[in-house]
Amino acid sequence: xxxxxxxxxxxxxxxxxxxxxxxxxxxxxxxxxxxxxxxxxxxxxxxxxxxxxxxxxxxxxxxxxxxxxxxxxxxxxxxxxxxxxxxxxxxxxxxxxxxxxxxxxxxxxxxxxxxxxxxxxxxxxxxxxxxxxxxxxxxxxxxxxxxxxxxxxxxxxxxxxxxxxxxxxxxxxxxxxxxxxxxxxxxxxxxxxxxxxxxxxxxxxxxxxxxxxxxxxxxxxxxxxxxxxxxxxxxxxxxxxxxxxxxxxxxxxxxxxxxxxxxxxxxxxxxxxxxxxxxxxxxxxxxxxxxxxxxxxxxxxxxxxxxx
Amino acid sequence: xxxxxxxxxxxxxxxxxxxxxxxxxxxxxxxxxxxxxxxxxxxxxxxxxxxxxxxxxxxxxxxxxxxxxxxxxxxxxxxxxxxxxxxxxxxxxxxxxxxxxxxxxxxxxxxxxxxxxxxxxxxxxxxxxxxxxxxxxxxxxxxxxxxxxxxxxxxxxxxxxxxxxxxxxxxxxxxxxxxxxxxxxxxxxxxxxxxxxxxxxxxxxxxxxxxxxxxxxxxxxxxxxxxxxxxxxxxxxxxxxxxxxxxxxxxxxxxxxxxxxxxxxxxxxxxxxxxxxxxxxxxxxxxxxxxxxxxxxxxxxxxxxxxx
Numbered sequence: 354x355x356x357x358x359x360x361x362x363x364x365x366x367x368x369x370x371x372x373x374x375x376x377x378x379x380x381x382x383x384x385x386x387x388x389x390x391x392x393x394x395x396x397x398x399x400x401x402x403x404x405x406x407x408x409x410x411x412x413x414x415x416x417x418x419x420x421x422x423x424x425x426x427x428x429x430x431x432x433x434x435x436x437x438x439x440x441x442x443x444x445x446x447x448x449x450x451x452x453x454x455x456x457x458x459x460x461x462x463x464x465x466x467x468x469x470x471x472x473x474x475x476x477x478x479x480x481x482x483x484x485x486x487x488x489x490x491x492x493x494x495x496x497x498x499x500x501x502x503x504x505x506x507x508x509x510x511x512x513x514x515x516x517x518x519x520x521x522x523x524x525x526x527x528x529x530x531x532x533x534x535x536x537x538x539x540x541x542x543x544x545x546x547x548x549x550x551x552x553x554x555x556x557x558x559x560x561x562x563x564x565x566x567x568x569x570x571x572x573x574x575x576x577x578x579x580x581x582x583x584x585x586x587x588x589x590x591x592x593x594x595x596x597x598x599x600x601x602x603x604x605x606x607x608x609x610x611x612x613x614x615x616x617x618x619x620x621x622x623x624x625x626x627x628x629x630x631x632x633x634x635x636x637x638x639x640x641x642x643x644x645x646x647x648x649x650x651x652x653x654x655x656x657x658x659x660x661x
Numbered sequence: 662x663x664x665x666x667x668x669x670x671x672x673x674x675x676x677x678x679x680x681x682x683x684x685x686x687x688x689x690x691x692x693x694x695x696x697x698x699x700x701x702x703x704x705x706x707x708x709x710x711x712x713x714x715x716x717x718x719x720x721x722x723x724x725x726x727x728x729x730x731x732x733x734x735x736x737x738x739x740x741x742x743x744x745x746x747x748x749x750x751x752x753x754x755x756x757x758x759x760x761x762x763x764x765x766x767x768x769x770x771x772x773x774x775x776x777x778x779x780x781x782x783x784x785x786x787x788x789x790x791x792x793x794x795x796x797x798x799x800x801x802x803x804x805x806x807x808x809x810x811x812x813x814x815x816x817x818x819x820x821x822x823x824x825x826x827x828x829x830x831x832x833x834x835x836x837x838x839x840x841x842x843x844x845x846x847x848x849x850x851x852x853x854x855x856x857x858x859x860x861x862x863x864x865x866x867x868x869x870x871x872x873x874x875x876x877x878x879x880x881x882x883x884x885x886x887x888x889x890x891x892x893x894x895x896x897x898x899x900x901x902x903x904x905x906x907x908x909x910x911x912x913x914x915x916x917x918x919x920x921x922x923x924x925x926x927x928x929x930x931x932x933x934x935x936x937x938x939x940x941x942x943x944x945x946x947x948x949x950x951x952x953x954x955x956x957x958x959x960x961x962x963x964x965x966x967x968x969x
Binding site: 378379380381382385386387388389390393413414415416417418419420421422424425426427432433436437439440441442443444445447449452455456459460462464465466469470471472473474476483486487490504507509511520521522523569570571572 | 689748752757791794795877880
């Protein structure tokens with residue numbers, strides 16, 4: 354069984370409030386909800402605000418669907434760090450007899466997994482992952498590197514929970530910088546300020562934390578410690594249902610993806626990469642949590658800033 | 662092996678043209694591509710046009726992520742009709758030792774499927790599927806039924822191909838009507854005209870066909886024949902790379918979902934359901950195919966209509 358992360362009483366109650374208000378709709382699976390019209394409107398208006406904020410650097414949009422070639426997941430190191438969060442796609446490859454047997458089992462809600470075969474795609478683990486091999490395929494970077502925009506990409510994390518801020522599938526919007534070390538480090542510091550300013554302009558309380566990813570197992574604790582020690586991950590934290598929650602984060606991967614995907618700078622060095630990521634459903638939840646469930650009652654300055 | 666549907670020479674060549682123009686970007690898997698900025702811009706502007714077209718009937722937006730509870734797929738009948746198109750989500754539930762073994766195999770690109778367990782979610786087979794149980798959970802329909810809007814939902818079809826119009830994952834935008842028989846039948850006829858008018862206003866050549874779904878196996882041929890005989894499916898067909906392609910379709914499910922998900926009218930009868938679906942990537946491809954790969958060169962009337 355995957356680890357079920359029970360939300361505290363405040364989170365469980367807040368989920369119910371969101372459901373009662375029609376902002377989220379339950380599907381029967383923890384961490385998988387439909388978004389009502391008002392929720393989606395806020396999410397899309399926040400997404401548009403990120404577009405306007407990033408516009409001065411003219412990032413190149415590259416919109417990937419939520420499937421990654423399995424071969425890229427195998428290469429990326431993700432299964433070493435986060436095997437518990439990955440999702441793989443299986444499909445049927447049998448004949449009519451097998452289809453009939455599968456159907457019979459499935460109709461009884463019995464185990465039909467034996468009729469499913471691993472495919473060549475997996476669910477997208479992070480919005481920036483598919484960019485690295487795609488950019489590497491173009492050859493060495495142009496001078497000054499590149500800046501990319503994933504748009505509002507769906508990503509998957511296998512961590513069922515009844516905390517509305519912990520979804521199994523959600524939209525991650527990433528601006529990604531690929532270049533030499535100094536370029537990426539400097540860019541990342543600029544975006545740290547820009548992201549805090551952006552989120553504070555929406556009336557959110559933001560704490561900036563040095564953070565680590567939820568690495569798997571005992572070895573993972575060492576990785577997390579090293580990540581913190583080198584300040585490779587910052588999180589922008591804001592309360593959702595009384596719980597301090599990372600609503601955005603910035604990662605510096607050093608030259609990990611440069612080596613993994615043979616991504617070379619114009620000087621033919623392994624490229625460094627960094628990203629600024631916004632968890633759009635979490636930002637939306639933080640806004641509803643801070644300003645109330647009825648958008649009409651939000652502060653005029655926030656509605657103006659979001660063009661709501 | 663899933664059936665690989667080879668595109669004809671014209672389709673394969675057109676895919677390469679789209680890639681060369683930066684409209685699509687290859688990922689290494691057939692039928693899974695990233696969308697470049699211009700492609701996405703056209704898709705989103707078409708999506709907004711559907712919103713404006715549907716606005717007079719004020720459909721309720723309900724935005725589902727691309728995961729469906731497995732239990733709903735098992736109930737829906739999909740595995741009887743389309744077992745070859747379904748995708749299921751598997752995940753890791755093992756300990757640290759198992760994670761290390763899985764990683765070792767995956768790093769060598771060997772078979773690590775044995776470490777993956779079927780989860781309680783599957784990939785979304787059609788945008789309207791999750792609506793039926795969600796609406797049924799509210800109790801009997803209000804008088805006059807309901808009209809819903811899925812937004813631009815991702816759906817999955819396991820049919821790898823090198824035809825750019827046959828994607829494994831794409832955006833389906835559906836307007837869905839749930840009510841009594843006459844209401845749904847009449848609504849569907851209105852939308853047939855409205856959809857033809859909408860697509861023709863974009864300069865597309867549209868043929869309206871009585872069609873059938875790609876049912877699996879020998880029994881499927883009977884289902885397809887019955888579907889045609891009762892005109893349960895219409896397709897709006899337009900050429901993409903010389904190939905007549907369904908870019909939109911309308912389905913009438915009679916009371917199938919009403920029975921399956923105990924969806925009742927205000928008169929406590931099983932509800933009838935129908936939907937008008939737009940394949941957004943296909944509409945976008947048809948537009949590029951008809952007007953050229955450079956949006957600046959499109960007819961002024963089309964750009965005005967799409968606010969491009």
